Amino acid sequence: MYCVCKEHVELAIDKFVDEYEDAPDLVDLRTTTFSAWKPPERCEWCEEPAVVLVV
Numbered sequence: 001m002y003c004v005c006k007e008h009v010e011l012a013i014d015k016f017v018d019e020y021e022d023a024p025d026l027v028d029l030r031t032t033t034f035s036a037w038k039p040p041e042r043c044e045w046c047e048e049p050a051v052v053l054v055v
């Protein structure tokens with residue numbers, strides 16, 4: 001799974017499809033809270049805030 005900024009959502013989807021050969025689910029980190037897990041604050045590939053979880 002990838003936590004990415006909005007600029008890198010497409011890259012994350014591409015990598016996910018390459019790796020798992022399946023379409024990912026996209027979760028908006030700004031509107032979702034997790035009880036047992038705290039998402040990283042930064043994008044996987046840059047310094048922008050992570051806003052989408054690709055899983």
Ligand SMILES: [Zn+2]
Nearest residue numbers: 005008043046
């Ligand atoms: Zn990014």
